[in-house]
Amino acid sequence: MHDYQAPADLLRDRIILVTGAGDGIGRCAAKTYAAHGATVILLGRTVSKLESVYDEIEAAGHPQPAIVPMNLDGAAVKEYEDLAMQVEESFGRLDGLLHNASMLGDRTPVELYDPETWNHVMHVNANAPFLLTRALIPALRKSGTASVIFTSSSVGRKARAYWGAYAVSKFATEGLSQLLADELDDERNNIRVNTLNPGATRTNMRAHAYPAEDPQSVTAPEDIMPLYLYLMGKDSEGQTGQQFDAQPKK
Numbered sequence: 001m002h003d004y005q006a007p008a009d010l011l012r013d014r015i016i017l018v019t020g021a022g023d024g025i026g027r028c029a030a031k032t033y034a035a036h037g038a039t040v041i042l043l044g045r046t047v048s049k050l051e052s053v054y055d056e057i058e059a060a061g062h063p064q065p066a067i068v069p070m071n072l073d074g075a076a077v078k079e080y081e082d083l084a085m086q087v088e089e090s091f092g093r094l095d096g097l098l099h100n101a102s103m104l105g106d107r108t109p110v111e112l113y114d115p116e117t118w119n120h121v122m123h124v125n126a127n128a129p130f131l132l133t134r135a136l137i138p139a140l141r142k143s144g145t146a147s148v149i150f151t152s153s154s155v156g157r158k159a160r161a162y163w164g165a166y167a168v169s170k171f172a173t174e175g176l177s178q179l180l181a182d183e184l185d186d187e188r189n190n191i192r193v194n195t196l197n198p199g200a201t202r203t204n205m206r207a208h209a210y211p212a213e214d215p216q217s218v219t220a221p222e223d224i225m226p227l228y229l230y231l232m233g234k235d236s237e238g239q240t241g242q243q244f245d246a247q248p249k250k
C-alpha cells in the first residue's frame, strides 16, 4: 500500500474531519484530502494555522473547507456534542475522521514523570479521541461507508524507555480502535476503524523528540500520504480493526 496511487477524485463529495489540521502531518493530510475532492473540516487549537490551511485549500480551487477551533486539552463534553450537531446540520453526515492531534509530553523515566503532564498527554491523545468519536458516531453511521483512522506510533505497539505517557496513550489508542472496530463492523454501522503509524516524519514533534537529528534526513509528510488516502478512500472498504504503517518497516 505504500505505493498506492489514489485516483484524483478518490474523495469527491466526502466529508472528512481532521484533528490537528494546522500543522505537521495533519496539515498535509487535510490538504491532500481536499486535493482529492473532500470537503475537509479543519479542527485545531491555533486558529491562525487553520486559517492558513483554509486559504491554501481555497486558493488551490478545492472544495471549501470548514474551521473548528477546539483545544482538545480543555474542551467540555458539550463542545463535542455541539460540534457533532453542527456537522449533521451542515453536511448531514461524516464520511471520515482522522484522529491526528497529539502531544508529546516529557521524555523521562516513569519514576520522574510529572503527574500533571501525564494527565494532559493522556487527555489529548486518548480521552479526547474517545469523546470526539463518541459524539460523531451517529454522523459517521449516516455515511454508510465511513472510515475512522487513529494515529498510532511505534511506541504504541512496543513501548520504549522514557516515552512515558505518550507511549501509554498510543497503547490506549490501539485499544480504542480495536474496541470500536469490533462494535461498528456490521450492516447497521458500516464504520471501519484502523490505526496508522506514520513512522519518522519531518514535523515539529519529531524535531522536539530528536533534537540532534538532521530534519532533512527524515521523510516529509507528503511522502506518507498514500496510506492516508488508501485508508480514507473506498479501496480500503472492508478493512477494519487493523494496524497499518505509513512507511515500509526498515
Ligand code: NDP
Binding pocket: 019, 020, 021, 022, 023, 024, 025, 026, 043, 044, 045, 046, 049, 070, 071, 072, 073, 074, 099, 100, 101, 102, 103, 124, 151, 152, 153, 154, 197, 198, 199, 200, 201, 202, 203, 204, 205, 206
Ligand atoms: P505536530 O506536533 O507537528 O502537530 C500536531 C498537531 O496537533 C498540531 O497541529 C497541534 O496544534 C495539534 N494539537 C496538539 N495539541 C492539541 C490540542 N490540545 N488541541 C488541538 N490540537 C492540538 O505533530 P506531528 O504532525 O508530528 O504528529 C501527528 C500525529 O502523528 C500525532 O498523533 C503523532 O503522535 C503521530 N506520530 C508522529 C510521528 C512523527 O515522526 N512526526 C511518528 C509517530 C507518530 P498546534 O499547531 O496549534 O500546536
